[in-house]
Amino acid sequence: DQQVKQNSPSLSVQEGRISILNCDYTNSMFDYFLWYKKYPAEGPTFLISISSIKDKNEDGRFTVFLNKSAKHLSLHIVPSQPGDSAVYFCAASASGKLIFGTGTRLQVFP
Amino acid sequence: DTGVSQDPRHKITKRGQNVTFRCDPISEHNRLYWYRQTLGQGPEFLTYFQNEAQLEKSRLLSDRFSAERPKGSFSTLEIQRTEQGDSAMYLCASSLEINEQFFGPGTRLTVL
Numbered sequence: 533d534q535q536v537k538q539n540s541p542s543l544s545v546q547e548g549r550i551s552i553l554n555c556d557y558t559n560s561m562f563d564y565f566l567w568y569k570k571y572p573a574e575g576p577t578f579l580i581s582i583s584s585i586k587d588k589n590e591d592g593r594f595t596v597f598l599n600k601s602a603k604h605l606s607l608h609i610v611p612s613q614p615g616d617s618a619v620y621f622c623a624a625s626a627s628g629k630l631i632f633g634t635g636t637r638l639q640v641f642p
Numbered sequence: 643d644t645g646v647s648q649d650p651r652h653k654i655t656k657r658g659q660n661v662t663f664r665c666d667p668i669s670e671h672n673r674l675y676w677y678r679q680t681l682g683q684g685p686e687f688l689t690y691f692q693n694e695a696q697l698e699k700s701r702l703l704s705d706r707f708s709a710e711r712p713k714g715s716f717s718t719l720e721i722q723r724t725e726q727g728d729s730a731m732y733l734c735a736s737s738l739e740i741n742e743q744f745f746g747p748g749t750r751l752t753v754l
Contacts, residue, residue: 621685
């Protein structure tokens with residue numbers, strides 16, 4: 533039972549363009565959502581988060597949007613840079629423990 | 643560096659052996675979490691501590707797994723009688739707030 537889903541396993545974007553990564557969830561009890569970035573052989577690095585009482589949170593080049601009625605969130609990266617190439621995980625919080633999606637591999641090419 | 647640290651980074655063991663991993667959280671963080679990640683999957687929750695109290699354990703944590711956080715600082719995760727299916731990346735995270743968790747580099751376990 534996959535409560536958090538990232539349906540696109542990979543995404544390829546040109547440098548300078550916008551990257552949009554999507555995530556869907558099924559449990560309406562989730563009250564906090566996070567995005568993590570992961571390089572090979574390293575632990576996930578926290579990027580940005582959003583509370584369920586908000587619909588948008590922005591931090592520099594990263595913006596997370598939450599659509600509670602659709603149980604959908606997205607991460608926008610603009611402009612995309614080659615250093616953004618990594619695997620991105622969305623996660624949802626239920627009483628503190630995180631439930632992760634399966635990740636989307638983003639490749640930003642010159 | 644004041645981030646989460648884990649030791650060892652890599653462990654190769656033979657099936658049936660016991661292994662123990664250590665996690666040192668960010669110093670002021672009172673919550674500590676263990677996750678497991680296998681290839682192609684996101685991290686899966688195993689257990690978490692608030693200070694020294696173990697508050698929740700996943701059904702993934704069989705009776706061969708035990709975790710401790712004796713003084714509310716570092717934590718250990720022990721796997722007894724390892725099986726090939728235990729091969730994975732074991733991740734530790736810590737947090738001060740209930741939601742934003744900061745991860746260590748992980749311990750990669752290979753069971754032969």
